[in-house]
Amino acid sequence: MLVATAVVLAGVVPAAAAGATAPTAGDGSAPADADASADGVQYRTDGDVPSCEFPFTATDATGTEVTVEERPERVTTLNPSAAQTMWEIGGEEQVVGVSQFALYLDGAETRENVSASGFGVSVERVVGTEPDLVLAPNSIPVETVEALRGSGLTVFHVTEQTNVTTVREKTTLIGQLTGNCEGAAEANAWMDANVEAAAEATADEEPVRALYPLGGGYVVNTGTFISTMLEVSGATNVVGEREFDGGYPQVNDEVIVELAPEYLVLTDSSAHTVEGEPYASTPAVENGNTVTVDANWMNQPAPRSVVYGVRNLTEGFHPDAAANAEFVARGDVTVESGDGTETASPTSDSTSEGETTADESEPTETSAAGFGAAVAALAVLTSALLARRS
Numbered sequence: 001m002l003v004a005t006a007v008v009l010a011g012v013v014p015a016a017a018a019g020a021t022a023p024t025a026g027d028g029s030a031p032a033d034a035d036a037s038a039d040g041v042q043y044r045t046d047g048d049v050p051s052c053e054f055p056f057t058a059t060d061a062t063g064t065e066v067t068v069e070e071r072p073e074r075v076t077t078l079n080p081s082a083a084q085t086m087w088e089i090g091g092e093e094q095v096v097g098v099s100q101f102a103l104y105l106d107g108a109e110t111r112e113n114v115s116a117s118g119f120g121v122s123v124e125r126v127v128g129t130e131p132d133l134v135l136a137p138n139s140i141p142v143e144t145v146e147a148l149r150g151s152g153l154t155v156f157h158v159t160e161q162t163n164v165t166t167v168r169e170k171t172t173l174i175g176q177l178t179g180n181c182e183g184a185a186e187a188n189a190w191m192d193a194n195v196e197a198a199a200e201a202t203a204d205e206e207p208v209r210a211l212y213p214l215g216g217g218y219v220v221n222t223g224t225f226i227s228t229m230l231e232v233s234g235a236t237n238v239v240g241e242r243e244f245d246g247g248y249p250q251v252n253d254e255v256i257v258e259l260a261p262e263y264l265v266l267t268d269s270s271a272h273t274v275e276g277e278p279y280a281s282t283p284a285v286e287n288g289n290t291v292t293v294d295a296n297w298m299n300q301p302a303p304r305s306v307v308y309g310v311r312n313l314t315e316g317f318h319p320d321a322a323a324n325a326e327f328v329a330r331g332d333v334t335v336e337s338g339d340g341t342e343t344a345s346p347t348s349d350s351t352s353e354g355e356t357t358a359d360e361s362e363p364t365e366t367s368a369a370g371f372g373a374a375v376a377a378l379a380v381l382t383s384a385l386l387a388r389r390s
Contacts, residue, residue: 049335050172052181058173061138061157062145068154071179072132076114078121078144079137082158083108084302085174086135089183097129104296123147133177161301162247163228164195171303185335191303193328195232198314201325202234205318210235211261211284212298213273217250224248225301233313234321235263253278262287263317267295291316 057067076097077083083102086095098108100115112129116122138160148155161167168188175184212220220226222240224247230237238259256278264284274285297309315322
């Protein structure tokens with residue numbers, strides 16, 4: 001089993017003291033020092049990397065047992081979170097089709113755009129990519145999944161991710177489905193390291209009361225992976241102070257004013273939110289407390305989004321604590337298997353600092369194979385750190 005441990009070398013110096021430049025709160029891009037760890041800090045996980053063996057069978061969100069007979073050479077992704085995951089685990093060369101919202105990924109413009117006019121997915125375009133495997137995140141309608149299967153394609157409909165744990169499980173599963181298990185383990189270790197760094201850095205800070213508006217009166221509720229990122233970064237989601245149905249409820253202006261958030265989380269497309277009511281009358285806007293994060297890092301449940309999202313949020317909510325956080329660079333993560341062999345971090349350009357242009361279910365034995373201990377360890381650690389704030 002994987003047990004997450006931070007290996008801190010002698011003479012650790014926080015990132016700020018080492019001269020690394022932290023991004024201005026609200027610039028929304030990948031952190032300026034995204035490829036830099038706190039001086040002397042590395043991160044290592046010890047244990048078993050799930051084996052990539054084919055044929056591989058897993059049950060998807062539709063209850064269908066999906067079997068991948070051999071490592072797929074051609075993979076089509078229907079949503080940006082699946083594409084981002086493939087890029088992050090070193091499987092970008094296998095990807096032949098992406099949605100229009102994944103074109104921010106380095107090299108994605110050379111893949112077939114399978115989006116329909118406006119929104120949604122074009123079944124015809126997906127079929128035209130001749131994929132060995134189609135990755136369909138939970139936001140893809142079941143009707144689309146069935147239409148693709150009716151065309152003879154192998155489609156895996158991924159379950160919804162509601163917290164960092166389920167993002168990790170999805171990453172592991174996609175690694176197994178596509179033959180990129182070591183890359184998935186590396187991506188998860190990188191995500192875990194930075195989630196832990198943020199949680200530890202803000203554990204003794206007074207949580208700020210934050211709200212993430214989505215436009216049209218819709219807001220992010222608790223019980224979502226986005227809300228988990230807020231909490232890890234030293235905030236409480238004010239929407240959780242009321243009872244609303246669903247992860248993204250629509251609330252009226254009066255309730256927004258009554259919730260009185262101290263901070264607003266914005267993206268480039270929602271920056272205008274602060275100019276009108278009801279948000280202009282909140283303490284957040286009145287005191288100039290807004291944090292702008294690239295929508296790709298806030299809205300896509302995948303490892304890079306969690307890392308960049310959490311770092312930007314932590315720097316916006318608690319800049320002093322963030323300056324002393326022991327964040328870990330992608331290249332400083334190592335997975336060491338039980339037999340003592342190490343796997344190096346993928347060297348894909350997809351995690352480079354320059355690429356900033358462009359976004360709970362119970363774990364199953366299949367989807368979380370080999371990661372039970374790591375999941376439990378991180379859950380216990382994060383819960384303990386969050387509890388220290390109460």
